Amino acid sequence: MTTYGILLFDSAQELDFTGSWEVFTTSSGLRDGRDDVLLVAERSAPVKAAYGSRLRVDHGWAPEEADLLVVPGGGYARREEPGVWAEVRRGSLPRALAAATRPGLTVSALCTGVMLLSSAGMTTGRPCTTHHRARADRERQGGVLKDARVVDDGDLVTAGGVTSGLDLALWLVRRELGADAAVGLEMMLEYEARGTVWTARSSR
Template sequence: MRAQVVLFDGFDPLDAIGPYETLGAGGLQVELVTAEGPRDVPSGLAFSLRATARLDPLAAGLLVVPGAAGHDEDGVVALLGNAAETLKTPLRQALENNDLTVTTVCGGSLLLAMAGLITGRTATTNHLGLHALEAMGVNAVRTRIVDDGDLVTAAGVTSGVDLGLYLVEREVGARKAVEVETLFAHERRGTVWSAA
């Protein structure tokens, strides 16, 4: 199974790398992608990661959307707004793709909401953004992970590894998820809210 981790200018590195490593350890083919294709992408924390491919919203598998990082709330909101504008069309296509599950870490769900793509859906985000998510027409739930079928969202910045483990369990199986938990010496935290 393929997993694409979307990078954009100002992304939060931990939001991207946590799921990247966890999904890779779970046996998925993981790649860093951008809307523009291969390039060095500056994070919000003064270093860059290299995206190796163009985002393919029509592919099967998983798509991970991180949040943004910065030193003040207004800056983070501006980065998310810019990314929402740049990524709106491919993310809409991804959400319409029945063979793709869109996932987010931290402010990634805010990015989707700012783009107007998850109105009426159930999601979570960093506890500081729950009211903003709700104000944009999303059913915001204060929990670690929300599984709303083809949209799976995770709360704060450290939830990326938990999201990765949950997705490994959901897509590959519990045995593989336990193997990755053991490899990483990490015990998952929090509750998974599920539409089912």
């Protein structure tokens, strides 16, 4: 059994988190509901996503219960309230992410959600990727950028922009359950994983 936590915050990009949510939930369903897929938030209040979707988050911030945490992006280009920049300025969420790290927890992020990890010091000196418009910012902050759709550095897994949430989740399922499980999911979702996956193992 795997417990997936998908982090939400105001102005999180819908497709960033719903892609992963769909993959993990479908994977669990194909395995008779063996996994828990939880939407989590730092604050116990409804979340208004980037395009106006309102979501009730029934599970509070409890990263100690998760095996894998997914951090979406959103609201980065505007540099306004709310969104990634607002969360970076506020500081509480990056601190919570940094404090959550522990053996056995894989932290993953996609799109500009990687910048939340960056502001927490979690990507410094480590292979990673992000949305193409944030790559220069990520590099200035000490990231080791890789030209790949998904970058797997063990307990840190990052992915590019928006639609790469599907590829990130499919890769994590493949890593956890094997290629057959991932291929079965692709068939169910009628989506073929795309792009390069860079792994620390393959670089050695």
